[in-house]
Amino acid sequence: MRTVAIVCLLAALADADLFTAIADLQHMLGAEKDVTTVIDQYIAAERARLDDLRRYAHEYVHRNAHAEAVGPEFVTNPINAYLLIKRLTSEWKKVENIMLNNKATTFLKNITDNRVRSEVKFPGEEDLSGAAIALLRLQDTYKLDTLDLSNGIIGGEKVSNKLSGHDTFEVGRAAYNQKDYYHCLMWMQVALNKIENESPPTVEESEILEYLAYSLYQQGNVRRALSLTKRLAKIAPNHPRAKGNVKWYEDMLQGKDMVGDLPPIVNKRVEFDGIVERDAYEALCRGEIPPVEEKWKNKLRCYLKRDKPFLKIAPIKVEILRFDPLAVLFKNVISDSEIEVIKELASPKLKRATVQNSKTGELEHATYRISKSAWLKGDLDPVIDRVNRRIEDFTGLNQATSEELQVANYGLGGHYDPHFDFARVN
Template sequence: MGTERIGNRIVIAGLTPARGQPAEPNHTRASQEGPPKPHHHPHHHHHPTTPLIPIPSFRSLPFFLPPTAASGRGMRAVGVLGLGALLAWLPPAHTDTFSALRSVRQARSNEGRLLRRLRAYLREESARLRRLSRFYEKVRALHQDPGASVDNPLLAFSLIKRLSSDWPSVIYSNEATENSHALHVGFQELQGELPGAEDLDGAARALMRLQDVYALSVKGMANGLFQPTSTDRPPLYSPGRRVSLSADDCFHVGKVAYETGDYYHSIAWLEEAVSRFRLSYGSWNPEEERGSLEDALDYLAFSYFMAGNISRALTLSKEFLNYDPSNQRVTRNVAKYKKLLATHGDRMGTPLQRPNATQLQNRDAYEELCQGLGAQMAPEQPSHLGCSYETNGSPYLLLQPAKKETLRLQPYIVLYHDFVSDAEAETIKGLAGPWLQRSVVASGEKQQKVEYRISKSAWLKDTADPVVRALELRMAAITGLDLRPPYAEYLQVVNYGLGGHYEPHFDHATSRKSPLYRMKSGNRIATVMIYLSAVEAGGSTAFIYANFSVPVVKNAALFWWNLRRNGDGDGDTLHAGCPVLAGDKWVANKWIHEYGQEFRRPCSQDPQD
């Protein structure tokens, strides 16, 4: 069961428009020119900029035809000894690999298996090519030897034999096909587990999310650095091995943004792609052949055009024509750009602004807390906060009291250190791992995958393992609440993926129509969240209105009340899971409901209580 997102969109009340392929306007010239039509995005309410001329008038001009993958010259397969056909063997792959790091690790393991297959293929092919090379050198030597005349009957016989027997064996040999087939079989064995196009696009969106939330420089990210755009701040994360992105990598991220009408991000990433393509232009690189300098210029020019920067679009289109002067579509666009500039002048629209695709309120406060820039000091006197050993009147805790750190009094939030052991955490992750599914949120009476929650989750009953049962008893002891079904939900185990996050939301229901009430045990009165792993950077739990964040503390448990004593939801508990910048974040959530707690946390009619 998902929790409830708030903001301009309340998921309990209604659905967000699907982020599918946008509708396309009617362009009468499109079928004649060949290139596909520009995209129109009716659900993008936050256009990146206010251009000089309204975008609808741009789109009504039939000469302006944008690039898509179908029109690119660089989208070529690498056809070496049949390797280019490998992708044709792959059916639609399992998706959501990007949404949990466990799945990403499995994908890496699968690539290792493919690597071993490729090594075997290369070994067999190398042996085959060595034999061909020896045959070639032998025949070439005979042709270059003046004394090797066919007047010699032995040489004449050898020539006839080669042409009638040896050469057909070379030309019609099945050995290359057999080697390639063995590699194809290796792919087929893993085809259902390999990431697909949706995963690649999800990974691209994750990079843009990290760029935004942590204010990272695109150039820095492309160079393997996690450096904020503000140069006076140290890197947020320094990996042991620096990995740079290729020009084609940057091109794909920019193209994903372009295809959703997000020109703020498409321009930033395509500029970096163009810069990198220029450095390697003319040199053959299989990895970069899939996206060429011309393709990147094409997409970048149209991104600037859609953002209202006609002058920049014209400059890039002219550069494009230097490499592909016969392209009629871009030639027509150049003429139209010149006409627009002559008519309206070189005036710019407002600067590009980052789109708010998920309609998130308090975005700035949320991101500052994730970056560690928000206010962290509590207004209460320090004497009311701090650390203590806690038994909570429970015999269960007498011999080993809980290590309690009070973080806030309003809302009441405490952190229990060393709540689970390393072995217990690994057991919980191991139990949940095979059952992980993409996390969903409640929307009316349905549950759906959403961009503002990227993770996978599984549910564990207390009968799943003695460790789960022991954990339930421990949570009951520290909270003093009844966790027996149906007074609490099963333990939810969550693994975050690439840029995995959960934007600001409440754990409690904000509408009586919420699926939470189907349990017939009231609203969620409290939350226990256990950090089952450490991360290298990011992943904090940010409480937006309380204006502080809690970093990931391995094996610790975070507890807070979702409801006031009078039964109303506590608005100060609005919280978020910040994107994981680096590391493998696992948490376990226990949501406790109102029913069964009547004498454990008595109600109050005081509106302030």
Template sequence: MYSSMSRLEKLVAVEEKLVEMSKEFLKEEKSRLHSLESFVETAEQQLQMSVNKSMSLVHHPVGAYLLVKRLSSDWLQHVKSVYQPLTDFVNRYNSEYHGQLPSAEDAEWSAHAILRLQEVYQLDIRNIISGQMELGLSTNNVPGSMEQNALRLKREDIFAIAKGAYRNNDYRNAVKWLNESIQLMEAEEVTENRENLEESEDAGDTSGALRYKGNVKKENLKFSALQYLGYSLYKQGDLEDALAIYKKASSLDPKHDEVRDSIKLLQRKIRSANMFGNVNNDEHPRPWASASNAKMIKYMALCRHELKPRPDVQARLKCRYQSNGNPYLLLGPVKTEVLSRKKPEITLFYDVITDEEAQTIKNRSLPKMFRSRIGNSFSEVESHIRISQQAWLHDKDDEVVSRVSKRIGLLTGLNTTPTSTELLQVLNYGLGGQYEPHHDYMTAEEKMWGTILGNRMATFLMYLSDVTAGGATVFPVANVTVPVVKNAGLLFMDLLRSGRGDVNSLHAGCPVVIGSKWIANKWIHEGGNEFRRKCGLSPNE
């Protein structure tokens, strides 16, 4: 569910129904509780008669009758009046929303999405916690930030995100989130203890029982967070800090065997380090972006709009109206921006489809959506590398699809009939949706399409929606960042003119921060285009 924003959008309507259903239940429950409260008060008053008077309640025939009646039927009816509606509510919840609700896996991957956005866009954790997504960049003049104080994360949420980083061996970020979680818990402890102290003093309680009663669950959460933090610091080689954290955890539960063993282990390692200086930093790489991977570092920098082509390269780039000499385009030439002239050739065409056409394509795709995978036709797997859902549309599925395919042929000058292209691939990215650096062409070993259709020669990518922030298409080798431009089409060549794969066509879809990103890909193959894009004079052209 997390892999498609269109599916996540449906959850809003689900929760709206749940809110209304719960409000209706609470309204009725207040009435039932009021009735129960009146019943309890009556029973209490009659019981007081036995205490205040020498004669027991049961010695009076009316009193005895009322007592027996209450215990034989009234109590049961009132308990049922509270319990049964709750059972009905739970049963209705399970029956009406079965299959419509996200799973625990969706929640876990949603936490990973926040970690991914933090990593790629170098977001401040405290801003994320307070609901602010400050990017310092924008798309289509739409501010790249959104302040949502109502979306503030609670301590349990922060801890859940920290555990997500921990489980992926991303100890560096786990430490950051765990520290924030613990700091928030301790700040809330100070506030709550002060309030509870005042409350207990007002109640005349000097034992502190009122203060302690409300903190058991929070202390358990803090204890768990300290354990995670201690181990994460240990895995990074921060032995002294890890020892201090485990000692702090031990103060909450001195008899916890695992914590005591960890303290002893760390003390031995620290003594050994002091003697021999053999402290090893065992930090694991982040699962979606290894810090040692230059390709990923450049990819993330491009997503942040930090890199641009060299000035001498930019000086040769042009914007123009293009018709390709085609009579269909002579009266309405297309606004074109050349982003890279060679290796790879990258061109952005503006307004290649209408809003209505884009919506039709999205509507046709929705019933066919399935989780995107990576690999080839022989071995495809789901992966965090690609977070989206997709569908395939044939030209016969709708007149709009056929019309758009023909238009792509006019714009590119290439053969885009069904015998030379793949079906139109439509994608909707999910929460933090991305597609890490990859090539569209297939290697000789993969051989998916055979000799007649040939390899993917060109990619024509259309943006079917806007996004508020993130979601750019980037080319790490060419240093090109293409922001999402609704209704625009991006053309780049996957192969050299010799037919060899152009390694410089490496590209990626940056994580979407705010918004729902829809795109459509049309892959144009070699077959049928032998004389449209002819070979050059050398293998490297």
């Protein structure tokens, strides 16, 4: 038996996105294996094509060596002249066809067709950006060090491969595109450090410097932004913006603080969402705030709920977590077999979760809700009906007027920010 938490969330169906649900990402593992197979087949086909070209090249070398040994008289022989002309016309056309017959288009089409047949979704730019932002959200929530995270280290343990300079750069660029200069600054600095040990570097230093300099400026580090921009202008003299940006930063400083050691970097996290509970809920996630106040600890208890006819036969385990406000946990309310049925029914129905715009009333996607949801009607399957009746028994809530059973699948850095779970009419 398992424990399930019952929550009521306002949601509706929307377009699918890969980064918003782990279920879709799991399907991608098989797709990546298929891509690897196709690449291997393409390499084998190209190797055969290049072997044909090599054979023609060897024949040309051999024949040309013989012709040079004979001298100019070689072409006075009508048979030799015919063969020379043939080699440079019909045979050369074969060579041209072999050189032009790169099978890349065919193999790429195979990958596309396989994707359509298998209905496996491939990620897009939004998924890449969403995956990067997920890393930043987890970094903030659990106070993870940027360098450690880029080296696959979390909590002192090696949990993944290292990110390359370019991998790290892309995370920083995703932050930049969100106008999140706090994270962009940290990740671009790590990217700059990483390429120092890469040969060749996976991303150009000039690319990193422009993003890093502007992020430094946005965080109030104008002198450091100027210093990096001068370096950018030096290593990339044809850069379209570097010289203009140098003058822009110099004009901004107006000759002040232009000499001496550079001041320490200031990089303060700025919140744009206005969620006053953010620090508290992040601290809860880290386990820094106990869920139960000390004054309630001696009063909390567990008991068997038997106040309904069915519960007298199959009582429900209840744990009181706190009294003000009252929060209880119902335990062992759903079996493994029921869970598998619900997952099977929900998977094809999963759609990206939406929220209601407080001004327009329209349903829309939001960065503060990263998940996919499915709604299951009670008459869809006997298991759903049985679970609904069980929920009514142990909560005392009337399921006839409630929302349908909701199944949520959270994606990369999946979350739902603190919010009021009711509709407000302006």
